[in-house]
Amino acid sequence: MAQPTPICPICRKPTDPASLQFPFCGERCRTQDLANWATGEYAIPVRPTEADEQWEIPTDGGGSERGRDD
Numbered sequence: 124m125a126q127p128t129p130i131c132p133i134c135r136k137p138t139d140p141a142s143l144q145f146p147f148c149g150e151r152c153r154t155q156d157l158a159n160w161a162t163g164e165y166a167i168p169v170r171p172t173e174a175d176e177q178w179e180i181p182t183d184g185g186g187s188e189r190g191r192d193d
């Protein structure tokens with residue numbers, strides 16, 4: 124199976140997986156990536172969680188009947 128050639132996420136140039144700078148093509152792009160993080164370029168918009176599920180505990184009307192007569 125032929126592996127797809129990895130590309131630098133910054134400049135989209137083919138990169139060498141064996142490189143120390145992988146997945147970047149070079150130190151320059153690696154630094155650029157860090158800078159992107161620092162400037163919020165990669166910031167993921169945070170959505171408020173809508174998983175505010177309400178736990179409705181069903182009330183079982185009457186109390187428990189213990190039919191234990193001795």
Ligand SMILES: [Zn+2]
Binds near residue numbers: 131133136147149
């Ligand atoms: Zn690059």
